[in-house]
Amino acid sequence: MNLFNKIRGQHRALEMLHSVIDNNKIGGSYLFYGPEGVGKYTTALYFAMAINCLEEDKPCGTCYSCKKFLSFSHPDFIYLFPTPNMKFQLDGSIKEEKFLKEYESFLASRRQTPWNTYTFSQKTELRVDAVRMLIHRISFSPNEAKYRICLLEAVDLMNRTTANAFLKTLEEPPPNTIMLLTSSRPDFLLPTILSRCRKVPFLPLSVIDIQNELLEEHGVEAMQARVFARLASGNMEKALQLLESGNTESRADANELKELIVAHDDLGFMDFLGKLRQKPPSWLYEVIIHLQISLADIAFFEHNQEYLVNIDRTHLIEMMYHKYPNIDENIWEEIRFLEDCQKKLKGNVNSQLILIEIYNRFCELFC
Ligand SMILES: [Zn+2]
CATH class of the missing domain: 3.40.50.300 (P-loop containing nucleotide triphosphate hydrolases)
Incomplete structure (x- = not known):
């Protein structure tokens, strides 16, 4: 070939x-x-x-x-x-x-x-x-x-x-x-x-190109391939990061962060910041990927529940959806914000500042 x-x-x-x-x-x-x-x-x-x-x-x-x-x-x-x-x-x-x-x-x-x-x-x-x-x-x-x-x-x-x-x-x-x-x-x-x-x-990849690559080369199930291809904004590397993020420690940590955001638990968040010192450099990058998937889950919650990725956390998705039912209107703005945070991390901006920025922004969004 x-x-x-x-x-x-x-x-x-x-x-x-x-x-x-x-x-x-x-x-x-x-x-x-x-x-x-x-x-x-x-x-x-x-x-x-x-x-x-x-x-x-x-x-x-x-x-x-x-x-x-x-x-x-x-x-x-x-x-x-x-x-x-x-x-x-x-x-x-x-x-x-x-x-x-x-x-x-x-x-x-x-x-x-x-x-x-x-x-x-x-x-x-x-x-x-x-x-x-x-x-x-x-x-x-x-x-x-x-x-x-x-x-x-x-x-x-x-x-x-x-x-x-x-x-x-x-x-x-x-x-x-x-x-x-x-x-x-x-x-x-x-x-x-x-x-x-x-x-x-070189051009950004189309949703169909990414979807087909996920289906044909990575054995991804059709629905999930569609969701991740849409979330990936033309970037195959990102589509696979979303795919591989799976059921890891960083996913559990992202869920903890979401709970803190929904509860506006500032004290709990101060404790959460301490994790930065114990985790490897890639940890926050992965947590951000899970936040991006969560945003898509909230956007799909009302009409397309079959697309949900975090199906074991529907109570949390529902809570966030009720706090901000219009997220599907500006989900891309929030996803781009998180992408910028990932770029800053790669550029070695202080990860504590980035995590605080995310917490503050999402507390305001889901108030
Ligand atoms: Zn050859």
């Missing part, structure tokens, strides 16, 4: 890439840009595989070369992504045990599915030592590939010094070396970087 067929909803990008491969006119650098969770990274990886694939129908996913790309073990594949300060050595090694573990967990999670959100223990960016490592590695000839591939993910998370260090390589890459960059915020890139790349545009 041609792996490009697995990419949903990105006809324009795929048309461009097919034409590059069919005419064998491979450029030096490409920027895959568009919103988060729509397949930029996966398409870039498949493009890298297609360029080097040994079979007719490229990328096949099964030949010797494709398999090495899929397992990140290809010696001519250099993959950079935002990380904490891991102090990469020039040969790509990491000295500190803790960071090496995180680095390997990230790759393991990526191998499993590109849609996983991996949370590092510290603030992440594309760092200058990673770029130096890349420059060092491409100073040697490729080992075995037709084209050596450098894939740089979220390239907007580079500071100016790093961007400048990278620029010269982007301008004059060694022969047969291809730079694939991805970004969901191309307006944050230096114009000199933008102008050096061929641009491959």
Whole structure:
């Protein structure tokens, strides 16, 4: 099977890439840009595989070369992504045990599915030592590939010094070396970087695309697929986060938070804030996902009870519904507010401030 067929909803990008491969006119650098969770990274990886694939129908996913790309073990594949300060050595090694573990967990999670959100223990960016490592590695000839591939993910998370260090390589890459960059915020890139790349545009996914992916690839039940596809606002990564949030500790905590909100229990909330110190960094992010699902539950409560996700908490949904029966009119405003909170968390804004903001806003909403 041609792996490009697995990419949903990105006809324009795929048309461009097919034409590059069919005419064998491979450029030096490409920027895959568009919103988060729509397949930029996966398409870039498949493009890298297609360029080097040994079979007719490229990328096949099964030949010797494709398999090495899929397992990140290809010696001519250099993959950079935002990380904490891991102090990469020039040969790509990491000295500190803790960071090496995180680095390997990230790759393991990526191998499993590109849609996983991996949370590092510290603030992440594309760092200058990673770029130096890349420059060092491409100073040697490729080992075995037709084209050596450098894939740089979220390239907007580079500071100016790093961007400048990278620029010269982007301008004059060694022969047969291809730079694939991805970004969901191309307006944050230096114009000199933008102008050096061929641009491959990505669009938000449609509700139907997400629904079909959930139904066909993840075995989700039809009704749930419809609800999560709607909630995901064109972002496949988010649809899967909603799906995986399941019956976890963070769900129980989100329910506790909802009870506190409905009761306007400020003292109880002060205790709840203490959880921030005991939980892993991803905890509040997950709690927010459950709040988003809860908002949908409240909106569906009156007319579409068959869509409810938290069916074991209907009393709580009902209570919240009665406090604010018009939520279906502005549910998207509240969901966007929660999405902004998630973005702030990723940007390392103080999580206590974010939790307080959510509590205050929802206390006012459900008064
Ligand atoms: Zn292949």
